[in-house]
Amino acid sequence: MPSRLSDAFRAHPQQQLKHPDFTSLHELPDSYAWNQRDDPSPETFATESVPLVDLNDPNALQGIGHACKTWGIFQVTNHGISTSLLDMVEHTCRSLFSLPVHQKLKAARSPDGVSGYGFARISSFFSKLMWSEGFTIVGPPDEHFRQLWPQDFSYHCDVIKEYKEEMKKLAGRLMWLMLGSLGIIAKEDIKWAGPKSDFKEASAALQLNYYPACPDPDRAMGLAPHTDSTLLTILYQNSTSGLQVFKEGAGWVAVPPVPGGLVINVGDLMHILSNGSYQSVLHRAMVNRSHHRLSSAYLYGPPSTVEISPHPKLVGPTHPPLYRPVTWNEYLHTKAKHFNKALSSVRVCVPLNGLGDVNEQNNSVTVG
Ligand SMILES: C=C1C[C@]23C[C@H]1CC[C@H]2[C@@]12CCC[C@@](C)(C(=O)O1)[C@H]2[C@@H]3C(=O)O
Numbered sequence: 039m040p041s042r043l044s045d046a047f048r049a050h051p052q053q054q055l056k057h058p059d060f061t062s063l064h065e066l067p068d069s070y071a072w073n074q075r076d077d078p079s080p081e082t083f084a085t086e087s088v089p090l091v092d093l094n095d096p097n098a099l100q101g102i103g104h105a106c107k108t109w110g111i112f113q114v115t116n117h118g119i120s121t122s123l124l125d126m127v128e129h130t131c132r133s134l135f136s137l138p139v140h141q142k143l144k145a146a147r148s149p150d151g152v153s154g155y156g157f158a159r160i161s162s163f164f165s166k167l168m169w170s171e172g173f174t175i176v177g178p179p180d181e182h183f184r185q186l187w188p189q190d191f192s193y194h195c196d197v198i199k200e201y202k203e204e205m206k207k208l209a210g211r212l213m214w215l216m217l218g219s220l221g222i223i224a225k226e227d228i229k230w231a232g233p234k235s236d237f238k239e240a241s242a243a244l245q246l247n248y249y250p251a252c253p254d255p256d257r258a259m260g261l262a263p264h265t266d267s268t269l270l271t272i273l274y275q276n277s278t279s280g281l282q283v284f285k286e287g288a289g290w291v292a293v294p295p296v297p298g299g300l301v302i303n304v305g306d307l308m309h310i311l312s313n314g315s316y317q318s319v320l321h322r323a324m325v326n327r328s329h330h331r332l333s334s335a336y337l338y339g340p341p342s343t344v345e346i347s348p349h350p351k352l353v354g355p356t357h358p359p360l361y362r363p364v365t366w367n368e369y370l371h372t373k374a375k376h377f378n379k380a381l382s383s384v385r386v387c388v389p390l391n392g393l394g395d396v397n398e399q400n401n402s403v404t405v406g
């Protein structure tokens with residue numbers, strides 16, 4: 039079945055913002071200056087840190103379950119993705135983003151499309167611009183890559199193809215670990231996992247992010263606070279830190295790069311599937327004065343027409359379903375329209391005491 043993820047934004051075309059040549063900017067233009075960044079005060083040091091799980095550890099399942107409930111994010115080592123593949127992906131990212139702007143614009147994302155070069159989709163919800171560039175890949179990147187690198191596009195296509203295959207295998211494995219910790223262990227429990235339980239029909243997008251060195255990093259924002267609309271996301275970050283996650287009671291906590299490690303975060307669809315047990319984590323990327331930063335996010339979800347709803351095993355008389363069934367495509371539409379209100383818009387019953395959702399607090403402005 040062809041992927042229909044690429045159709046997700048047809049109904050919500052986005053205005054194209056003009057990309058600057060970041061290297062030519064020696065001070066931060068006002069349009070990039072974020073006023074209320076809600077930073078931790080310099081005196082407060084985060085005493086907690088994001089859990090680290092060794093996938094070879096026999097207790098990995100419990101560690102992952104605990105991390106998903108309390109943080110919605112964890113890092114993994116011994117994940118089976120080779121360092122050489124991660125290096126090749128980093129090299130492809132670096133090569134892409136260091137092309138001249140006019141060359142990158144040849145592969146610009148079309149207003150109603152999902153793939154290509156541009157600002158993050160969520161940009162339209164914020165009054166200030168983000169200090170980053172992105173490249174989204176859904177399906178084969180060949181056409182866009184041919185525009186970017188007329189000579190050696192096939193090398194870069196092969197790197198991305200292999201990376202997506204490896205990420206898909208790891209994501210399937212992580213799915214069973216995350217679900218297993220909730221008691222969802224049988225093949226029949228998740229029908230769309232397919233006859234081999236390998237989630238063969240899953241869909242995914244690959245988001246390459248580039249955060250250039252910034253003359254005024256304290257006032258800039260690399261990627262604004264958001265949750266991912268996924269089941270799970272596998273993030274590779276180079277050795278420059280910048281990722282932060284919001285934790286109730288602790289505020290913004292840095293997720294420093296772990297050599298050879300990958301960051302796994304719970305997305306909105308997993309929060310729905312787990313009937314609220316697992317938290318989709320609010321995260322953002324900060325920028326750096328002297329170092330540029332690269333990251334690649336493998337955004338993983340169900341086949342686009344499969345409905346995700348709170349799993350029957352997690353629903354009962356004392357645990358009513360908190361969300362209605364929703365397909366990934368439908369959810370992406372909702373996110374494109376309502377952004378941080380998307381999750382509550384698919385919620386079944388709003389509690390009378392109006393318990394606030396952490397996903398609803400950030401600097402966004404409401405548009406449309
Ligand atoms: C499959 C996806 C998931 C998307 C939309 C589409 C392709 C690009 C993804 C991201 C990547 C960057 C953050 C985000 C918030 C964004 O702006 O674009 C993500 C969004 C989501 O998770 O909602």
Ligand SMILES: O=C(O)CCC(=O)C(=O)O
Pocket residue numbers: 245247261266273275280281321322323332333335
């Ligand atoms: O660059 C990062 O660390 C975060 C990227 C991210 O959140 C995303 O692409 O969804």
Ligand SMILES: [Fe+2]
Pocket residue numbers: 264265266321335
């Ligand atoms: Fe993200």
